[in-house]
Amino acid sequence: MTVEPAVKSFPRPSELPVPPGAEGWEKLYPYNLVFQNLSGSDDEKFWFCDSQHWPTVFKPFETIGGEFAVKCLGQYNTRHLLIPPANGIEFKIHLGYLYMSPVPVPEEQIPARVPEFERRVGHYFQNWDSLLEQWKIKVRATIDELEALTFTSLPEMVPFDDIVSGKAKDGSEVLMENYDRLIQLVYQNWQYHFEFLNLGYLAYLDFFTFAKQVFPGIPDQAIAKMVQGVDMELFRPDDELKKLATLAVELGLQSAFENTDDVEGTLARVGDLSGGRQWLDAYRAAQDPWFNFTVGNGFYGHDKYWIEHQEIPLGYIKDYIRRVGEGQRILRPIAELVAERDRIVAEYRSLLDGENLAAFDVKHGLAVTAYPYVENHNFYIEHWTMGVFWRKVRELSRVFVAAGFWAGEGDLLYLTRGEVRDALFDLVTGWAVGAEPTGPSYWPAEIDRRRGIIDALGSRRPQPALNTPPAQITEPFTMMLWGITTEQVQQWLGDDSGDDTAITGMSASPGVAEGRARVVHHADQLSEVQEGEILVATITAPSWGPIFGKIKATVTDIGGMMSHAAIVCREYGLPAVTGTGNGSTTIRTGQLIRVDGDAGRVEILED
Template sequence: MGYLARFSELGSADVATAGGKGANLGELTRAGLPVPPGAVLLTSAYDDAVAAAGIGGRIAELAADPDRDAASARIRELFREAAVPEDIAAAVREAYAELGGAVAVRSSATAEDLAGASFAGQQDTLLDVRGEEAVLAAVVECWSSLWTARAMEYRAGHRARQGIGPDPVSLAVVIQRMVDADASGVLFTADPTTGRRDRIAIGAAWGLGESVVGGLVSTDDLVVDRVTFAEVSRRIADKAEMTVRTGGGTAQVPVPAQMRRAPVLDPAAAAELARLGARIEEHFGAPQDIEWCRAAGVFAIVQSRPVTALPPPAADPPRDWPLPYRGGLYFRASIVEQMPDPLTPLFADLVDGAVTRALSALFAQIVGGAGVREGDLRFPTVNGYAYYFYRGSGLARLTVRMPLAFRTLRGTDGSGRAGIRGWREHAHPEYAGTVASWAVRDLAGMSPAALLDGAATLLEAGCRYYTAVQSIIPLAATAEIAFAAFYDRAVRRPGDPAAGTFLVGADSVPILAEKSLYDLAAAARVAGLAESVAAVDTDELVRAVRDDDPPAGADPQAWRGWATLVREHLARYGHTVYDLDFSAPTPADEPGPLLGTVRRHLTGEGADPYARQRRLVDRRDAQTALVRHRLGPLRRRTFDALLRRARETGPVREDALADMGLAWPLIRRMLRELGGRLVEACTLTSPDDVYWLTAAELRAGVPGPVEERRMLHRGRRLVAPPQMLPELPRLERALQAVMPARDRNQTGSTIRGIAAASGAVTATARVLRGPEDFSGMRPGEVLVARITTPAWTSLFAQAAAVVTDVGGPLSHSSIVAREYGIPAVLGTGAATTRIRTGDRVRVDGDAGTVTLLEG
């Protein structure tokens, strides 16, 4: 075969010699698909050219340089300075002679267009190349593009997961007849947004396709049904620019005015293209990401690669928000902040009545029985998202009685469940006692009905407990607000720190849990287990701890002692929840994220929480002393009283919230026991399917459509729910100060939220959906999430700042961010939809803004 192979001579098995792009084009050609003719300059040409120039060793040295931009520039110089061996140049001329005219010269790396990682766009493509010498120069540019900074970074990011390193990577070059395309774009044979395999997604633009692949132009977006090939949806873009040939290259030019809003593909053309895509997927046997072009009404395929990271199938995202009850308002606040995602059917079924009964009882206690009537409060879901519903008349009565409610909370003697004494002396002991009474029961001996009743009883106990916590939150909030207001207006001078500086340093439960993880790392060092713990992956570490089975090289006795300490930590802190929906595992169920934090401490990535706390406390005490020294007697007494009250109530709120999930590990064991029995009876396929049934279905033993509900749930997760329904802009603006999130439809480079923790920082963003993403967090990144609960606290030690969709200046995120001395902007409503991992952002915790700088 020598250095050159025609497309007709290549197939999927030739990735090692033709690269991913070349092998796929050969496979498409041999399958009879409409591929413009061409040939591939094989990887042997690259390898021999590098060897002949004697630059292989130097490339390896430069590739190890952490300054990838400088390394890439020098490597590309090495290629341009090297002479191309004559036999390789002859192969290039031969390929061009067969094609003639204008050609496209495309890189085709051996680590490209694979099922596990596409590496798309990491190397160069040159279009409209004319003449032998220009084609030869383009080949050299493609060779050198194997070592662009972005390509080296991309390979490094996948190295551990895919086994791709710098040494075995080589590059082929595709030389293909240029299509004078009037339109082009991409086609996915499965919807990449929803993961649905019965939908085909098409992006279409005028002109050449490289600008589409590179994201330089707007595209019409069409979705076509896979069975009927009828359009499901279409969005026609304002296509301001397009890429065109210049007779020796390409250029961006304005789209003629009459074409800007004209559809690139009519329904018939879209159906024809979709059928072609379906045929390609059928040939390869897997969903495909296809690049296409059209000239004179005829479609051509210029690339097809496997779709990587295709999400599980999801239903179409909801567009309307139908209200189950009329005559009132719906709010996503309070306990709903701990439910960022749509609820699973079983949780939604059980929690509605539990929250309604618990909250009605609390209001009856603090405002009197006449304040709440039947139907005034409900806890429904809208598109799966939980909302508080307040009937208009009931909301009015409660609003009038709020001053009485606050006096009741402040003056409670502890005889009820409300207030700090009520929580400490009644609510918490009762909740813990209920959990303990169920924990001693033999789950294997309980009937299915008893298991479901037990889970419902424990959930009811948790909701009653949370209502008691709700009575603490306003006390803590008003204490902190009162101190901050007095300090800002009557004490603070230019140059003085923010009020939050005086409120840090408490050993709340989340802080104690973080210290405990640090102590586990220290204990591993003392026991001689540091290398063993750091060497194994997280999954293996979890298994070794659970089974008391030491990893290779670990002393068995030392391991058993350390594993006992880990289990003690999980027994003490493992019930903190990431999401109140009991379908979400707790740290006790899946301790991987916590053990990942322990490993980071052992590898030096974690910060010492004791040292951090000492620094904050020293600064707090020094600033307090300075302020008190300059105040007169009256202002000093007021300052002391307000500060003491704020310091007393804030940590209580955090302690109370941390125990909200006390029953959750037991609830999950009960439901998984029930689910396991249904699997044995061949009713369900997995124990976790139990969460996708309703209580009535479980009692009747008749399962519902589990997979359909999962798809519906995935589709609903793609939208950001309104904070208030019905959506009344004037009322939303009036209530914005007390709502936990700002406008979810914000546009522009600045996202506004709530200034929650002082300071400003510029860093790279890391968007996390849940504990499954925790391992991706790196020190110095900005943590971006829908919410954070006490179970997220271990990540704050790594974060440069915190940004959330939901939350406020007195939420958990704010309190913990202050304890860590990092800026926080909360309640943006749009952070996780506007920011992507890798974006550079500036977080200003004083102004309450997040500025998007670059991607």
């Protein structure tokens, strides 16, 4: 009798211990976001942690980004485009982190979806330019409306003009309506976010699949190189800083940038120098819209945006000035990327003829057209929209601070968005009747209690996945975006060669590099990155462009061929291995490592 080998599994949600001090954590989040039935399907279904987009623990209000993003992704798969094999993605929060489980389409339902899918996708690809222009108009209009919202404390008395006009309202309705509108507007832009995003992935996936069919054995890297070197708006903020640094050197303004943490002092010193006014005009012109950019990813209330923390872009400019002065090349190697792209395209085209050649040209053309949106949407939604949103949230929180509900503008993040609306009515009721609201005696202690739970949850890194993985992972977006493949899951489970000096992952960007590791878990640690180091992170944000000019290579815990980390590293010409699962917890800062972006392998050479 043969004995079947035991199937390896990740821990079940019910098996994970709650960190000390985090007891009762699940009550901080909406009921529908936590596992309710740990003895049923939730404790059996395969879930993976999306630390690519949400690498740190959610405060209760911050779940809004995860909820809106994943819900809206699902609606385009399931209800708009009817993607034949893929519905949306279920999502839950466990121990403060976001876990996902793709929802497949039953096999018998797939054929019926195909004609409608082709009709809908065809409409977009046939009208891509005009529809994308309309998209930008819609998104900008939403951002403008967000900017126009205001949150101010209520006055001691209703203005006499309101008495005379018969307005018969006290203004509190504006405060509540603006809060509701704030939530509605950010939800609106998240719906717009996915109108084109899934199409960008689909176009690339269609080209990828076709290339694999007609060129058996073609490396994934070769396919990725065939769409590289395109102009992307997401790189504009970094490009603007490079232009400003180059201009500063040309005008001889280097001495003004000695202490960029002093923003006002730096700008004043620039203005006092010959040519300084010209530079300041260029600096101000770059801010709208390109400083609506965060060093994070836009999903957290603590993310710092350039427009509000100008010491960040000024610090990057200072470093670019140094590098220009040393004769370094600071621009992305676009010409080389384009030349390599064209060479590879020509090489593979020459192997085809007839219908295959025609199909290659059509599919490649669609992929190149749609590919930039995969990154560009980040600037408009995650950075610009969410930057305005978080700014307005802080503005609203200051109204509560003035009323004694809590001490700091960041404290609102410890409430759910439903609780914020309840607190608003508590505030305006107390004001209206001339009595003390309940909030000042309730929220300070409750927020402190919740802060302790969040801190305790944040003391432990999340499990990369939960429960037993399927024998084969076939869902294309899961593989392309997150790098969750059958091979990677097995590697996470420990099915490797036993070589504890090597970590395997996805070959995300070609090349080989050796250097000292710099492990970064939060954007606030980016200032620690030194010239020539190798960045090791849970995930890199697209906004880390200024850091990519310093480093030799990148290693991330999660991410596939179409992840932000993979795309950005290819565009900067840096080797990258993504989807390692545990790279950032296995590798330590200072270790000498070798990153092989061709083989998807990271070796620890010495401590």
